[in-house]
Each structure stands twice: as structure tokens, then as C-alpha cells.
Amino acid sequence: MTSDQWELLSNIIRSFDEQNIIYQVRIIFNQKSSLPPKLRLKPEDTLKLNSLPIQGILPLVERSPHLRSLSNHARRALVLHNAFQTGGFSAYLFARDTDAFRNPIYMDACSIIHESDFMVKMEQ
Secondary structure: OOHHHHHHHHHHHHHHHHHOHHHHHHHHHHHHHOOOHHHOOOHHHHHHHHHHHHHOHHHHHHHOHHHHOOOHHHHHHHHHHHHHHHHHHHHHHHHHHOOHHHOHHHHHHHHHHOOOOHHHHHHO
16 A cells, blocks of 8 residues: 555544544443433434444544545535445444444334334344
């Protein structure tokens, strides 16, 4: 790889490490599990947690010199065109890495938002 490519990769890794979303979510899961059932993850909390991986894309875009060199219109089109797929894949990895599929509180909250077997299918 060229030095520019190494720098870009380094910026992406640094941005990921700074956000440390997985660690934050594990803390939230631990805190919520100690609460009474009615105060645990509500659907609104779950939607916020699920949006974290998608929000994590923005710092990566901002730090990429290649993306910054594009016009605002081109950058916006590129992000919008790829956000759904990238966000979906990131959300899956996020759920896997935080053990969300094994967290009954999270799974119960997701079953309220999605059809009851959606998360079970995602885990497989």
C-alpha cells in the first residue's frame, strides 16, 4: 500500500477506536440489566443504540482526505447511496460484537420494534 493508503487506513482505525461504541454499549447493557424490568431497555432506547453504528460513519467520512476532496454534492450522494448498506452491516457487526443477540433485555426490546422473530433470524 502507498503511504496515503496507510494514512487513510490509520485514520479509519483511530476514529473507530476513539468512538469505542462496543464498550459503551456493553456498559449500557450492564447498567440496564440491574434495573427492574419496566425500566430496562425501552424501544426508544433500543432505537438510539441501533443508530450508533450509523452515526459512526460520519467521523470516518470527515477524516478521509479522499472524501473531503469531493464536492459537497458528490460526498452527500456517495454517503446517501451507501449509508443503508454500510449502516446495516455495521449494525450487524455491532450487535454481534456487543453480544446483543444473547442479551435478553435487548432482544425483548427489539421484538417490540420488529416482528418477534426478526432478531432471531439476524443471529443465524
